[in-house]
Amino acid sequence: NAGVTQTPKFQVLKTGQSMTLQCAQDMNHEYMSWYRQDPGMGLRLIHYSVGAGITDQGEVPNGYNVSRSTTEDFPLRLLSAAPSQTSVYFCASSYYKGRGTKRETQYFGPGTRLLVL
Amino acid sequence: GESVGLHLPTLSVQEGDNSIINCAYSNSASDYFIWYKQESGKGPQFIIDIRSNMDKRQGQRVTVLLNKTVKHLSLQIAATQPGDSAVYFCAENTGGYQKVTFGTGTKLQVIP
Secondary structure, eight states, rough: OOOOOEEEEEEETTTTOOOEEEEESSSSSSSSEEEEEEETTOOOEEEEEEEETTTEEEETTTEEOOOSSSSOOOOOESSSSOOGEEEEEEEEEEOOOOSOOOOOOOOOOOOEEEEOO | OEEEEOOOOOEETTTTEEEEEEEEEOOOTTTEEEEEEEETTOOEEEEEEEETTTTTEOOEEEEEEEEETTEEEEEEESSSOOOGGGEEEEHHHHTTTTTEEEEEOOOEEEEE
């Protein structure tokens, strides 16, 4: 298994440009999420999904959109990039057994480093 | 607000010695805790977890201790190796897959 893969590894954008960060997993995990990591701060949740067709906002969703058309893929879209979105983005996945059930380990991808000028 | 934090931002340890990384949490509703290791340029990697109904859990060369009385979590690494050099995060889960708060991390430097 490749686990969680992310593309691209690095990206430079100009303010106002749009782009999609790709995330895929081959572990048949229901739960997928996007985090951003900034210096001196812990990982912060942007959006998450508990299954195909189901998405919800996390702690810092503004400026980002997501969709989940398949179990495997969970792309993150930046509609109009801003310098404040310069960060390292991580996608993660885990099994999801429903509300109130045991929480499973999250597996993280290698990250996408984004610079917005 | 509630938060997860670490006492030491950087920890230097001699190869072969034991390492102890500490974490304080303030949310009394947290019932699940995780330690992650993040090597430079890579994503976080799960090390070990512990639920609030336990005080101690052991893995391979790692032990996590939970003291709910003082809201303290620690990660012990036995016989620290150069490959253990990384940033270590603690995280707490207050319920639901999305309710995870990550600490800022402690950098562990192993001196050969």
